[in-house]
Amino acid sequence: MKPPAFEYLAPVSLEAAVAALSNEDAKVLAGGQSLVPMMNFRLLAPSLLVDISRIPDLAYITEDGDGLRIGAMTRHHAVEMSDVVRQRFPVLHAAMAHVAHLAIRNRGTIGGSLCHGDPAAEWPGLVLLLNAQLKTTKRTIPAGDFYHGALATDLADDEILIEIQFPGLAPGTGWGFEEMARRSGDFALAAVAATICLSDDRATEVRIVVIGAHATPLRLTAAEGLLTDHVSIGAAADAAMQEISPDSDLHASADYRRHLVGVLTKRALAAAWKRAA
Amino acid sequence: MRYLEAGKRHTVRFTLNGRAVEGDAEPRLLLSDFLRQTLGAFGTHVGCEHGSCGACTIQMDGKAVRSCLLYAVQVEGKALTTVENLATPDGLNELQAAMQKHHGLQCGFCTPGILMSLTQLREEEPNADEARIRDVLSGHICRCTGYDGIVKAALDVFGDVFGKN
Ligand SMILES: Cc1cc2nc3c(=O)[nH]c(=O)nc-3n(C[C@H](O)[C@H](O)[C@H](O)COP(=O)(O)OP(=O)(O)OC[C@H]3O[C@@H](n4cnc5c(N)ncnc54)[C@H](O)[C@@H]3O)c2cc1C
Ligand code: FES
Ligand code: FES
Numbered sequence: 059m060k061p062p063a064f065e066y067l068a069p070v071s072l073e074a075a076v077a078a079l080s081n082e083d084a085k086v087l088a089g090g091q092s093l094v095p096m097m098n099f100r101l102l103a104p105s106l107l108v109d110i111s112r113i114p115d116l117a118y119i120t121e122d123g124d125g126l127r128i129g130a131m132t133r134h135h136a137v138e139m140s141d142v143v144r145q146r147f148p149v150l151h152a153a154m155a156h157v158a159h160l161a162i163r164n165r166g167t168i169g170g171s172l173c174h175g176d177p178a179a180e181w182p183g184l185v186l187l188l189n190a191q192l193k194t195t196k197r198t199i200p201a202g203d204f205y206h207g208a209l210a211t212d213l214a215d216d217e218i219l220i221e222i223q224f225p226g227l228a229p230g231t232g233w234g235f236e237e238m239a240r241r242s243g244d245f246a247l248a249a250v251a252a253t254i255c256l257s258d259d260r261a262t263e264v265r266i267v268v269i270g271a272h273a274t275p276l277r278l279t280a281a282e283g284l285l286t287d288h289v290s291i292g293a294a295a296d297a298a299m300q301e302i303s304p305d306s307d308l309h310a311s312a313d314y315r316r317h318l319v320g321v322l323t324k325r326a327l328a329a330a331w332k333r334a335a
Numbered sequence: 336m337r338y339l340e341a342g343k344r345h346t347v348r349f350t351l352n353g354r355a356v357e358g359d360a361e362p363r364l365l366l367s368d369f370l371r372q373t374l375g376a377f378g379t380h381v382g383c384e385h386g387s388c389g390a391c392t393i394q395m396d397g398k399a400v401r402s403c404l405l406y407a408v409q410v411e412g413k414a415l416t417t418v419e420n421l422a423t424p425d426g427l428n429e430l431q432a433a434m435q436k437h438h439g440l441q442c443g444f445c446t447p448g449i450l451m452s453l454t455q456l457r458e459e460e461p462n463a464d465e466a467r468i469r470d471v472l473s474g475h476i477c478r479c480t481g482y483d484g485i486v487k488a489a490l491d492v493f494g495d496v497f498g499k500n
Contacts, residue, residue: 059383059384059385060363060365060368060384061363061365062363063341063342063361063362063363064341064362064363065338065339065340065341065362066337066338066339066341066362066406066408067336067337067338067339068336068337068338068409068411069336070336074336087409090404090405090406090409091386091401091404094386094403094404094405094406095385095386095404098365098384098385098403099385105341107362107406109409111409112337135398139459155470158386158474159389159452159471159473159474159475160399160452160455160456160471160474161389161392161398161399161400161401161451161452161474162386162401162404162474164398164399164400164455165398165400165401165404165405241473242470242473243473243474
């Protein structure tokens with residue numbers, strides 16, 4: 059349970075960090091809440107760790123029109139405690155309670171969670187739900203294009219995620235976030251997040267994202283379409299179960315995950331509908 | 336820009352419980368091991384070394400953190416506090432005394448970490464209710480108590496009046 063040897067560098071500018079990442083086997087160290095356990099288990103053995111926590115101005119939550127811009131080094135707990143997040147994106151606030159435990163939320167960063175890309179983690183699904191843009195040292199990537207597979211992102215080896223941009227939600231958008239985990243704070247067996255806009259009691263815009271039941275976070279477009287076509291929540295939940303390809307593992311079988319996605323989709327949509335104005 | 340070579344020891348300086356300390360560490364040395372083996376501060380316990388059990392929880396700059404998920408070299412210049420900092424010159428602090436009163440510990444392996452997390456919660460949410468306290472305790476594995484004594488102890492010092500006995 060001890061990590062292998064590595065060189066350590068703590069640059070104070072993004073330019074220096076990017077330059078250091080051109081070394082073979084170099085890796086960014088952000089909060090270390092995924093990287094350090096993996097190194098302790100010796101699943102990873104980078105030769106150089108580039109600690110980006112001493113680079114100034116990477117942790118912030120800033121209002122941008124109706125939306126928000128959040129720095130990649132912002133800790134989960136800072137998001138959990140932020141008033142402006144609670145007002146504008148209550149779904150983010152609610153989801154933070156499901157991300158690990160207090161001591162891990164104090165250290166873990168949004169950027170680290172997104173770049174690690176665990177399909178059962180909350181942030182990758184949340185950025186997809188909220189149609190966020192991910193700004194890096196090279197370009198800006200729409201959330202929908204960020205993941206290639208489990209733990210696989212579109213980032214180059216020497217590219218650093220610096221900011222996540224959340225466009226404002228339409229007034230009256232309702233939201234739901236439903237997760238099932240074995241123990242409080244564990245990664246999700248499955249989770250479903252949804253937003254709904256209503257007009258004359260009819261759904262005009264629906265987004266549904268599933269977490270933990272597919273190789274990447276996934277938008278359930280068929281289920282979304284059934285709601286905007288005024289079919290029932292039950293039918294949307296049935297469609298959701300067909301859109302995913304869950305895996306079996308130690309914690310749950312694929313069948314059980316599929317069943318959960320049906321139940322959680324129903325609950326998330328019902329909650330979102332109720333909250334929509 | 337600080338660059339530290341692999342396999343060599345480098346001096347690390349920070350404050351521990353208000354006192355300036357220093358010691359030598361290879362980059363790969365975990366903070367939990369540095370505290371116990373280099374500095375001889377044994378109050379912080381080590382269980383799983385992957386962030387799950389909570390035994391190694393300390394505070395850095397006022398926030399609870401897992402010392403097994405930090406390298407000692409990362410805490411250069413930071414202010415750390417450990418369970419050794421909680422007691423006052425007059426004896427146990429309120430939370431510690433409540434833990435004793437309500438049998439919130441048996442073997443005591445989990446206790447230092449639990450105290451460090453509850454200390455942050457009390458500062459940030461002095462009126463946290465039982466559900467919130469249990470949520471925070473879920474980040475700590477206790478194999479002895481069944482948690483009830485710990486919850487009672489916390490409710491005794493947090494604002495909730497209903498849980499008091
Ligand atoms: C016991 C335990 C339970 C957990 N439970 C959950 C949970 O339920 N849900 C959940 O979502 N997470 C959970 N986590 C993980 C936690 O949320 C981590 O904080 C997060 O996954 C990684 O963030 P980090 O800042 O610690 O990144 P690090 O561990 O430092 O890095 C993770 C990866 O991302 C790369 N990276 C980091 N930042 C950047 C950047 N800005 N640009 C480019 N690459 C970067 C690193 O090189 C590394 O490959 C848990 C962790 C533990 C230890
Ligand atoms: S030893 Fe650090 S959490 Fe278990
Ligand atoms: S008192 Fe023994 S593990 Fe908690």
